[in-house]
Amino acid sequence: MKDIRPRLIELFRKGYCTPQIARIARKLGAPSTTLHYNIKQMEKDGQVKAYKAVFDYKKIGEGFCTYVLINLAPDEYGDPERVARHLARFPQIESVDIATGDWEVVIKVRTKDIDQYYEFVRNVLSMKGIAKVKSLNSLKQIKTEFVEL
């Protein structure tokens, strides 16, 4: 095997998929050209950001999932988005939100295991601007990205 699957996973994580217009047409009993028009319109309006795959993350070696609640350093309060945008770049991070309440940023992280998570903590969460973190570890993922596992 030319080990093409890791590359497929990378592409599918963010895109490289497309709507099944013909199948939807059959399901909804509408002409496929009408659906085509509406879908393209939704894409143009920016309602649809991407078409992508959802994985069984355990089976692709990313079974260790953590929510990290983050307190920023006070000098970042003026622009929490700076840190957030920087975090969003990392491929292990599924989501980044700027939040109200006790924590300014909430991220969801996927790694292979606790060792890789420790690497992530050392490399990423040590960055300037992050004052304090609280990790919530997922013991079992029941639903993700609207898909039940």
Next chain:
Amino acid sequence: MKDIRPRLIELFRKGYCTPQIARIARKLGAPSTTLHYNIKQMEKDGQVKAYKAVFDYKKIGEGFCTYVLINLAPDEYGDPERVARHLARFPQIESVDIATGDWEVVIKVRTKDIDQYYEFVRNVLSMKGIAKVKSLNSLKQIKTEFVEL
């Protein structure tokens, strides 16, 4: 308009998409039949759960996003999955995790606005088995489902 778009959104939330094999073949410089074989294999192995769309949730009227940290009633400790599976059924809930630490369950909820979220709290989070909740509100979503917004 026959108002077909809400129905499209419902279908795309969980599936009704498919890989773009020809495009991937061009990108990776591999024969499309080889990719076809490998993709089907990954699907059969259960590594791929679904192909779906990621939305700009604000633009589809689901801009209010909340992480809810949940404490279960002590009599649920033996089987936290019961409550978790029940929660996973609700369409407003993007993800459900059983977690370690201060909270037993973590969910991510999407509603139109704070009023709809209040409805959700009253209808769903009032359920038996949930002892206490802490809501973290997203002020701004930077990345979701691995897609930067």
Next chain:
DNA sequence: TGCATATTTGAATAAAATTCGAAAAATAGA
């Protein structure tokens, strides 16, 4: 090594997406 199983690949076929154009429907303005 030798055998069974899994993977790669090109050629042929089947299915699907896309384009186009015309008509219908919806919308905005007077």
Next chain:
DNA sequence: TCTATTTTTCGAATTTTATTCAAATATGCA
């Protein structure tokens, strides 16, 4: 309400894509 303009629908034709098939190659294992 009436009319002009824009948006949306949808069938037919075309282009592109996925899928099937069969043969060749590679891989794992005894």
